[in-house]
Amino acid sequence: MKLDKIEYAIYYATKAHKGQKRKVEDVDMIFHPFTVGMILQRNNCDEDTVTAGILHDVVEDTPHTFDDIEREFGKTVRDYVYDASEPDKSLEWIERKKHTIQQIKNAPLPSKLIVACDKISNLQDVLCNIEKYGEDKIISRNYEQQKWYYTSVYESCINGVDKTHPIFERYKKILEEVFK
Numbered sequence: 487m488k489l490d491k492i493e494y495a496i497y498y499a500t501k502a503h504k505g506q507k508r509k510v511e512d513v514d515m516i517f518h519p520f521t522v523g524m525i526l527q528r529n530n531c532d533e534d535t536v537t538a539g540i541l542h543d544v545v546e547d548t549p550h551t552f553d554d555i556e557r558e559f560g561k562t563v564r565d566y567v568y569d570a571s572e573p574d575k576s577l578e579w580i581e582r583k584k585h586t587i588q589q590i591k592n593a594p595l596p597s598k599l600i601v602a603c604d605k606i607s608n609l610q611d612v613l614c615n616i617e618k619y620g621e622d623k624i625i626s627r628n629y630e631q632q633k634w635y636y637t638s639v640y641e642s643c644i645n646g647v648d649k650t651h652p653i654f655e656r657y658k659k660i661l662e663e664v665f666k
Contacts, residue, residue: 491533491559495540496520498558502548508611518607519543525603529653534559535596538566542600546571569597570604583635591642598643602657605639609660616664633665 489497499519506515523540531539537559544550545567556564569589572582590601640661644654 491537491563492523492527492540495523495537495559495563499540499544502544502550506547515543515547518604518611521607521610522600522603525606525653525656526599529599529651531596531599534562535566535599538563538570538596539600539603541567542570542604546575566594566597566600569593570600580631583638587635587638587642590639591645595647598647599651599653601639602643602653605636606653606657606660609636609657609664612664613660629665636661636665 500516503515503519507513508515508518519540519542522542523536526536526539541555541559541563545552545555552564552568555567573585575582577585586601590598593601640654640657643657647654649655649658
């Protein structure tokens with residue numbers, strides 16, 4: 487029996503992220519890409535967009551390459567994953583974040599939706615961890631930088647597209663919750 491593209495992406499990402507954990511909580515890393523994929527799917531995104539959402543951290547956080555993604559899932563998925571990935575992890579934090587902001591500003595809508603869902607998932611984790619550990623332990627040390635980054639990504643995501651899309655509205659709402 488052959489897996490469909492989304493099921494294969496789940497399999498591929500699960501193997502790629504094996505042993506990786508999320509920050510703060512002892513949760514397997516794969517929870518995050520699955521959440522991104524589910525948000526995209528619940529908002530009626532197409533198969534390539536959902537697939538890329540599930541795979542969005544594979545190149546960034548594992549030895550897999552963009553060529554691997556293209557070979558396994560096609561050029562469209564590869565391009566969406568590329569748009570959602572940070573460059574070389576050896577670059578300074580600010581340089582990586584500026585790259586993401588610029589990369590997504592004029593990217594196609596599916597790439598913008600993937601990045602928005604990535605940030606929604608990250609900010610939801612922040613909210614959960616604030617509730618559990620307190621704001622001072624979770625976000626206060628880099629509050630202004632984090633606010634700048636997540637707000638700038640939101641602005642890039644809505645650049646040139648309908649900002650009333652439910653995913654962008656959800657992003658804006660959680661942004662306001664975290665950065666009151």
